[in-house]
Amino acid sequence: MSAAAAALRLDVMTVRPYTRQLVMVLGAMGVLVVIGPPAVGLMAGAVFAAVVASYPFAVEDKNDLGTLHASLPVRRGALVLARYALSLLTYLVATAAATVLALVWSTTGDAVVTGGELGVVAAVSFVTYAVLVGFQLPVYYAVGYTRGRLLGYVPIMLLSAGAGAVGASGAVDLAALVAPLERHPVATAAVTIAAGALVLVGSALAAWRLDRRHAHRVSAGVRQAA
Amino acid sequence: MTGPAATAAPTGTEPLALALRGVTVDLGGFALRDVDLALPTGYVMGLVGPNGAGKTTLIRTLLGMWTASAGTVEVLGHALPAPVALRQEIGIVLDRPALVEDWRLDDVEKALGPFYDRWDPGRFAELLRAFRLDRRARVKELSRGMTMKLQIAIALSHDARLLLLDEPTSGLDPVARDELVGILGDYLVDDARSVLFSTHITADLERIADHLTVLSGGRVVRTGTRDEVLDAYCLVRGDGDELPADGIVALHGARRTAVGVEALVATDDVPLLGPGVLVERPTLDQIVVHLGGTPPPVDPGPPAPVRRRGLLTSRGRS
Numbered sequence: 001m002s003a004a005a006a007a008l009r010l011d012v013m014t015v016r017p018y019t020r021q022l023v024m025v026l027g028a029m030g031v032l033v034v035i036g037p038p039a040v041g042l043m044a045g046a047v048f049a050a051v052v053a054s055y056p057f058a059v060e061d062k063n064d065l066g067t068l069h070a071s072l073p074v075r076r077g078a079l080v081l082a083r084y085a086l087s088l089l090t091y092l093v094a095t096a097a098a099t100v101l102a103l104v105w106s107t108t109g110d111a112v113v114t115g116g117e118l119g120v121v122a123a124v125s126f127v128t129y130a131v132l133v134g135f136q137l138p139v140y141y142a143v144g145y146t147r148g149r150l151l152g153y154v155p156i157m158l159l160s161a162g163a164g165a166v167g168a169s170g171a172v173d174l175a176a177l178v179a180p181l182e183r184h185p186v187a188t189a190a191v192t193i194a195a196g197a198l199v200l201v202g203s204a205l206a207a208w209r210l211d212r213r214h215a216h217r218v219s220a221g222v223r224q225a226a
Numbered sequence: 227m228t229g230p231a232a233t234a235a236p237t238g239t240e241p242l243a244l245a246l247r248g249v250t251v252d253l254g255g256f257a258l259r260d261v262d263l264a265l266p267t268g269y270v271m272g273l274v275g276p277n278g279a280g281k282t283t284l285i286r287t288l289l290g291m292w293t294a295s296a297g298t299v300e301v302l303g304h305a306l307p308a309p310v311a312l313r314q315e316i317g318i319v320l321d322r323p324a325l326v327e328d329w330r331l332d333d334v335e336k337a338l339g340p341f342y343d344r345w346d347p348g349r350f351a352e353l354l355r356a357f358r359l360d361r362r363a364r365v366k367e368l369s370r371g372m373t374m375k376l377q378i379a380i381a382l383s384h385d386a387r388l389l390l391l392d393e394p395t396s397g398l399d400p401v402a403r404d405e406l407v408g409i410l411g412d413y414l415v416d417d418a419r420s421v422l423f424s425t426h427i428t429a430d431l432e433r434i435a436d437h438l439t440v441l442s443g444g445r446v447v448r449t450g451t452r453d454e455v456l457d458a459y460c461l462v463r464g465d466g467d468e469l470p471a472d473g474i475v476a477l478h479g480a481r482r483t484a485v486g487v488e489a490l491v492a493t494d495d496v497p498l499l500g501p502g503v504l505v506e507r508p509t510l511d512q513i514v515v516h517l518g519g520t521p522p523p524v525d526p527g528p529p530a531p532v533r534r535r536g537l538l539t540s541r542g543r544s
Contacts, residue, residue, distance in 0.1 A: 006340035017328035067324035073313035
């Protein structure tokens with residue numbers, strides 16, 4: 001097994017004891033799909049995946065896994081890559097589940113969901129996920145989970161507050177905003193996926209650099225001078 | 227007159243499992259300074275010193291977690307920073323295991339085994355049986371002795387050539403400590419294997435250590451073979467007139483009471499003492515007690531360079 005695959009497996013094993021909590025989080029997402037517009041469930045998937053992205057860091061802090069990571073024969077870059085891969089997998093699983101649930105639920109009531117609508121929301125959801133995780137993970141790598149968790153949740157809180165305010169005020173015509181995107185679904189998907197991927201790659205590179213600084217204690221002066 | 231001094235690291239041709247030469251690790255609030263020690267392959271080195279002497283810092287430096295600002299660190303022939311692959315050869319045993327506490331022992335193998343090229347599932351299973359560890363137990367349910375055994379089982383299952391043990395017997399009862407010493411003895415039957423064992427419980431080292439290093443205040447007070455370290459000092463007792471504080475013989479960790487003085491002196495200085503002074507060979511414990519409280523004399527050295535404040539400047543010792 002490659003080091004990257006082993007690192008991904010390690011992260012999966014790290015959060016596995018807490019699967020029950022993750023299932024509860026996904027269940028809450030499912031409730032949103034059912035009680036709200038089905039397409040909103042996909043956006044909830046992005047938010048919840050961003051929340052769940054913090055779990056490996058929380059477990060790492062609690063159990064001094066930093067020492068474990070430093071002793072394992074694996075580069076720190078592989079560990080960072082694995083952490084992002086796990087987060088992305090979590091998002092994809094959550095989004096897939098929300099999509100299936102949304103489609104099934106739409107057949108039972110009046111809230112018909114079209115494929116185009118779902119596609120647009122999924123694309124926007126991916127960008128949203130990328131921005132939330134793209135901000136959050138480097139913060140954790142920079143200062144650790146315990147010190148960074150409040151700061152890491154700021155984008156999620158702002159997004160939730162903003163979405164709530166917009167929805168409540170009715171000031172924004174979402175249908176008018178979405179219509180142009182639905183007319184060009186392929187282009188919309190391509191642009192949003194590329195944008196989201198770019199954000200995640202940039203975030204991963206920043207996280208890698210921050211993790212290296214966090215992991216290696218270098219005495220001032222002599223080493224830098226050398 | 228001689229003072230406490232570190233014996234220079236061996237410079238012979240025998241292969242070394244560990245070699246530190248002039249190593250300084252500055253963590254802000256604490257520093258290892260001018261550390262010189264060497265462990266030949268196939269032997270056990272005991273690293274002793276009082277709490278806060280720098281034992282854990284030294285082990286973390288060997289793991290590459292801290293970087294030396296001066297000197298060289300060599301582990302199994304590789305200068306640090308070494309290739310990541312070197313960690314295949316190193317097993318660590320910490321006083322608290324760095325494992326997810328909710329993992330079952332099966333999960334430990336699933337999580338860690340894939341990282342090691344020489345991981346032997348059969349060996350891991352055999353060791354768990356030999357150590358009477360239940361695969362279904364969770365890490366948090368294990369006693370201290372059991373967690374030590376688990377970490378040793380992990381290290382032996384990937385055929386580590388070097389074991390680094392940081393206070394492994396701390397908190398263990400005498401039976402568990404005796405068991406651990408026995409396990410290490412079996413491990414060392416293969417003379418390609420070596421052990422660094424840090425502890426403040428010197429009784430364990432008297433049974434198993436071939437080499438000793440005494441640390442105090444981040445500095446090496448004495449290093450060498452066990453006999454060299456034990457022969458380097460004598461425990462002396464006498465009255466205040468026979469053992470004055472400002473006499474020509476340096477007294478290390480002198481304890482002055484109403485009935486007399488007890489101190490450690492360099493063996494070479496014993497002939498300079500008066501006839502009424504009682505002289506006896508110290509135990510390792512007595513050496514640590516008397517030397518551990520008095521950091522060795524140091525040169526002022528060059529002024530410390532200006533620290534560059536980064537986002538993650540370290541502020542404490544580990």
